[in-house]
Each structure stands twice: as structure tokens, then as C-alpha cells.
Amino acid sequence: MTKPFTEYCFSFGPWNIHEGTDPFGPAVRESFSFDEKVEFYRDLGFVGIQFHDDDIVPDIDETFNKGGHAQLMSRTKAVKTQIDNHGLTAEVVAPRLWESPLTIDGAYTANSAKERQYALERSKRCVDIANEIGCKNLVLWLAREGTYIRETKSSANAVGYILDAINALLDYDSEMRILIEPKPNEPMDMAYIPTIGHAIGLAYASDAPERVGGLIESAHAILAGLEPSDEMGYALYHKKLWSVHLNDQNGLKFDQDKAFGSVNLRRAFNQVRVLEENGYGRNGEFVGLDVKVMRTQPRHISTKHLLSSRRTFLNLLEKVRTFDKKVEQEFIAARDYEGLDFYILQHLLGL
Ligand code: XUL
Numbered sequence: 414m415t416k417p418f419t420e421y422c423f424s425f426g427p428w429n430i431h432e433g434t435d436p437f438g439p440a441v442r443e444s445f446s447f448d449e450k451v452e453f454y455r456d457l458g459f460v461g462i463q464f465h466d467d468d469i470v471p472d473i474d475e476t477f478n479k480g481g482h483a484q485l486m487s488r489t490k491a492v493k494t495q496i497d498n499h500g501l502t503a504e505v506v507a508p509r510l511w512e513s514p515l516t517i518d519g520a521y522t523a524n525s526a527k528e529r530q531y532a533l534e535r536s537k538r539c540v541d542i543a544n545e546i547g548c549k550n551l552v553l554w555l556a557r558e559g560t561y562i563r564e565t566k567s568s569a570n571a572v573g574y575i576l577d578a579i580n581a582l583l584d585y586d587s588e589m590r591i592l593i594e595p596k597p598n599e600p601m602d603m604a605y606i607p608t609i610g611h612a613i614g615l616a617y618a619s620d621a622p623e624r625v626g627g628l629i630e631s632a633h634a635i636l637a638g639l640e641p642s643d644e645m646g647y648a649l650y651h652k653k654l655w656s657v658h659l660n661d662q663n664g665l666k667f668d669q670d671k672a673f674g675s676v677n678l679r680r681a682f683n684q685v686r687v688l689e690e691n692g693y694g695r696n697g698e699f700v701g702l703d704v705k706v707m708r709t710q711p712r713h714i715s716t717k718h719l720l721s722s723r724r725t726f727l728n729l730l731e732k733v734r735t736f737d738k739k740v741e742q743e744f745i746a747a748r749d750y751e752g753l754d755f756y757i758l759q760h761l762l763g764l
């Protein structure tokens with residue numbers, strides 16, 4: 414048994430504090446500026462920031478077109494100083510490849526060569542930004558790499574396009590790691606890389622398998638009809654679980670990003686259990702959250718979902734650590750899984 418690990422480091426992204434816009438209604442809260450959000454991290458118990466490239470350099474394409482590479486780097490330097498001053502680290506940086514008019518039909522898998530080229534160039538700029546901010550983890554959420562109707566693209570070619578882009582990025586920077594964040598749908602009807610198994614397949618097929626791994630988001634696994642803790646176990650076995658986005662999801666609908674454990678506490682317990690029992694965090698991996706606050710929440714208390722998700726993780730960690738393994742083994746040896754099932758429920762209820 415490995416020595417208990419006491420200190421998990423937590424991260425979230427600036428987009429997790431938001432204005433409540435949904436597809437059916439506008440913002441319901443005034444924005445907090447990035448400067449204000451940076452102030453919140455430590456107080457909420459977080460030390461890592463998950464970034465998109467344009468969280469660091471707003472209006473990134475316009476800024477690049479007007480001020481060139483130097484402008485991107487000088488803005489990034491300023492953010493680096495700002496986060497250093499708060500004792501914060503950039504956990505990851507991800508190119509936001511899904512908002513540009515050039516990625517309407519996909520980014521790396523767009524049918525137009527010019528659009529694929531844009532996606533790759535923007536990703537390389539993101540690598541430069543990551544380096545400048547002191548981060549070696551590039552996240553690829555392959556948002557628009559999929560289809561609304563199957564006949565518009567070749568799924569086999571699409572896999573090749575994604576792999577070409579990954580290889581080009583690995584070649585561009587020999588130290589950067591790529592973390593693929595799979596998701597089965599939304600915004601697309603069907604995504605080409607829906608699960609961690611698909612992501613890890615790409616990793617092994619890449620030019621530098623040791624630098625390609627995964628980031629598992631609980632809700633994304635649930636949307637794929639899968640058990641998040643088993644998805645995590647799969648990646649942990651391959652030593653490719655390099656980040657997580659813990660949250661929760663109430664069945665098969667839009668990506669809800671609910672507070673961790675708020676739908677299914679036992680499913681959350683099993684995620685904490687698989688992470689803790691397989692040494693997650695010991696090599697500097699962060700416990701990342703990707704949670705949305707409810708639209709109903711007043712602005713001055715619109716960070717509670719972050720506080721509660723982190724606390725739920727720590728509460729469940731306590732449950733994992735105080736679970737009587739001897740009793741568990743006795744139930745398993747007797748093949749009394751009914752007994753074990755009830756024992757777990759009693760433990761979670763504190764009885
Ligand atoms: C989308 C999602 C993204 C990624 C980062 O569902 O989870 O926010 O985590 O690009």
C-alpha cells in the first residue's frame with residue numbers, strides 16, 4: 414500500500430465563474446473581470462488555473478493580426494507576473510478552436526485545407542503562450558472534430574487529420590505534453606474522439622506516445638454512457654491520466670457541469686477512490702474541476718459551486734481513507750457483494 418498522500422492541488426478555469434448565459438437566455442449576472450477572478454483562487458482553496466489561450470490573450474486572433482507574435486507574448490508575460498504574484502500556477506493551456514468563423518466545419522478535421530491550417534497555426538501559438546506562462550500541458554478538447562451528419566466527412570481521414578495535428582505540435586515543441594479531453598457530443602452530434610480509449614489510441618499512434626495522454630471529465634464520460642471511475646482506471650493503468658475535470662451530470666442531456674457529487678455521491682466516491690488508490694496527484698497532477706454555477710445564483714455568491722465541489726472531494730477522500738479494507742476483503746472473499754453494497758451505503762451515510 415502506498416503511503417497516504419495528503420496534499421491534493423486543485424484547479425479550475427476562469428470560465429467556471431460565469432454570467433449564467435444559456436442557449437435560451439442572456440446573462441443574468443455582471444461579469445467578474447479576469448483580475449477579480451485571480452483574486453478568488455487562493456481564498457477558494459485553489460492553486461492551479463486552467464487556461465484557454467484567449468483567457469490569457471483576449472481577442473487573440475485580432476491581437477495577433479494587429480500586434481503579431483510579440484503582442485501575444487507581452488500580454489502573456491503580464492499574466493504570468495500577475496499569477497506568480499498570487500502564488501498561482503498555470504496547470505494547462507488549451508487552444509479555443511471552436512469559436513472562430515474559420516472552425517465552423519471543424520478545426521483539424523475541417524474539409525477546407527485553409528481552415529485546417531488556421532487551426533494548426535493557432536495551436537502552435539497556444540504552445541508559445543503555454544511556454545511563456547511556464548506550462549508544459551496543452552489540453553485539446555476536440556470540440557468541433559465531428560459531424561452533424563455522417564456524410565459530410567470521412568471518419569477515417571478525420572482520425573488521420575487529428576493525428577497529423579498532434580504530431581505537428583509534438584514536433585513543434587519537444588517538451589510540451591498533449592492532454593486529449595474526450596467528449597462524445599455537444600457541440601457536435603457525434604465526436605470523433607468520444608472516450609479515453611479513443612484518446613489513448615491516438616497517443617500510442619503518435620510520434621511521441623510518452624508525451625500524449627488524457628484528461629477525463631466526469632460529465633463527458635457519463636454522456637458517453639460510461640462510468641467515469643472506470644474510464645479513469647483505464648487511463649491510470651496506461652499512466653496517461655494527466656488531469657481530470659471533476660463534475661456531475663444528471664443523465665443523458667446537455668453537458669451540465671454540475672457540482673461534483675451533486676447528482677450521484679457514490680459515483681463521485683468511486684472517482685476519488687480510483688484516483689487515491691492509484692497514486693493520482695503524486696507526480697504533480699491537479700484535481701481539476703469543470704463546474705458551472707446554477708443560473709439562479711446571485712452574483713456575490715456565484716463561486717459556491719467551486720467551494721462545494723472541492724469540499725465534496727475532500728469529504729469523499731476522508732470516506733475513502735476511513736473505509737475498512739479488511740471488511741471489504743471479507744465481503745469479497747465470501748462473494749457477498751450484497752453485503753458489501755450495503756456496507757458502502759452505510760459508510761457513505763456515516764452510519
Ligand atoms: C467542454 C469542456 C471544456 C474543456 C476545456 O465541455 O469541458 O471547457 O474542459 O476546453
Ligand code: MN
Nearest residue numbers: 594630658703
Ligand atoms: Mn472540461
